[in-house]
Amino acid sequence: MLFGVVVLFFIGVIILILVSGIRIIQPYQQGLWILLGQYRGRLNPGFNWVIPLVSNVIKLDLRTQVLEIPKQEVITKDNSPTNVDAVIYIKVVDPEKAYFEVTNYRMATIALAQTTLRSVIGDMELDEVLYNRDLINNRLRDILDKSTDAWGVRVEAVEIREVDPVGPVKAAMEEQTSAERRRRAAILLADGNKRSAILEAEGAKQSMILKAEGSRQSKILEAEGTRVSSILQAQGQAQSLRLISLGAVPLDKKALTVLSLDTLSKMSNGQATKIIFPFEISKLVEQSAKYLGASEEKVPEVGAEMDVERLVGKPEDVLGKIPNPDELRAEVASIESQLKKDLEDTAKTTKDLKKLGAEKPSEFMDKK
Structure with missing residues (x-):
């Protein structure tokens, strides 16, 4: 009975020893087998068995690892103290070097x-x-990748996380x-004031030009x-004088006397206290007496056979060329056409000025 117990004990111990030699390597790991102080080789991911009690298995993580560089105060080239920290991304590419070289x-x-x-x-x-x-x-x-290459470590990236100058x-x-x-x-304020002054000056200039042009056109039209x-x-007036002269030529002295008396009657009906006669009154009385038959001497007819054109002249020479209604309308239409053209030129000049004022700010910005 005692012998059986001892046998079972030894069998259990042997099983435990054999089980202790089992090593499970994860997919992201690499195992290093060291036997009695000697490196025997790598252990691949999965089930591995090594000699128990005298074997040592080192597991190294082959995934990318994140290392933080603590914040530290650094003095720059221009003597400005600055607190800087960073993050490093590394990966073990040679497990033997990563374990045995460092x-x-x-x-x-x-x-x-x-x-x-x-x-x-x-240096910056x-x-x-x-x-x-x-x-x-x-x-x-x-720099880090070149230095850590001897350790079997590859530096994949370095990122400066914070740059904080001192107070x-x-x-x-x-x-x-x-x-x-x-x-x-x-x-910007000075440039804006400059552009504003330029635009105001341009506007004042154009306004004065337009006012002068309008005044000129107004004076031209008024003069015309x-x-x-x-x-x-x-x-x-010339036509009126022509008609009067033509109507007065055939009148005789009797008719002139009647007209003179009629004019004198109209003048006496007025309210004026003084009357000035533009002719000799004695002649008027004498002519009136002859007209009433006080004298047997006949008053000869005047102007019955007078040549009117010889005395007065031809109507064209006296009056000049009189424009007919059609010619007057044509001249007025010509003036209106010229005025319309001047207004169109003024509107075009105003449009060009507005366009110039809209383009000048961008030119100033380009120059700036």
Whole structure:
């Protein structure tokens, strides 16, 4: 009975020893088998059995790993203290080197990244650090990848996470930014005032031109109307005098005496206290007496056979060319046509000025 128990005990111990030699390697891992202090080879993912009790299996993760570089204060080339931190993405590509060539490849990579980051940023000014993060990332990745290649580690990417200048530097940067914005605002305001003054001057100039043009056209039309009116009035007076002269030629002395007496009667009916006669009153009385038969001497007929054209002249010579209604309408239409053309020229000039005022702001912006 006791013997059977001992046998079962030894069998159990043997089974446990054999089971302890089983090693399960995950798909994303790589195993390193060390037997009695000697490297025996890699263990692939899956089921593996090694000699128990004297074997040591090291499992290394082959996935991409994320390492954080702690925030540290770095002095830039222009002596501006700045707090910088970053993130590194690494991957083990050679498990043997990652385990046998370096004690802890993660800590070694972080320490190397810290020193490299200080060196790279120390060669750059603060403005370059703020605006050239891609350049810093690429330089850090190249330097770290070259250095960690001996450890079997590949640096896939480096990303600067935060660049935070210290308090006094940040205050100076904010003051500089504020001053730059005020300078730009002053420049824009001055440029706007300049363009406004130019446009106002152009508008005033064009307004004066249009007023002068309108005044000129108005004076021309007024003068033309006055000229036509004067011509028509003179021609009307000439026609009236022509008719009077033609009507007065056949009158004899008797008729003139009757007309004179009739004019004297009309003058006596007026309210004027003084009457001035433009002829000799004795002649008038004498002519009236002869007309009433006081004298036997006959009054000869006057102008019965007088040549009117010889005394007065031809109507064309006296009156000049009298325009008929059709000619007057044609002249008025010509004046209206010229006025319409002048108005169209004025409207075109105004349109060109507006177009010039709309194009000038963009030209100033391009020049700027």
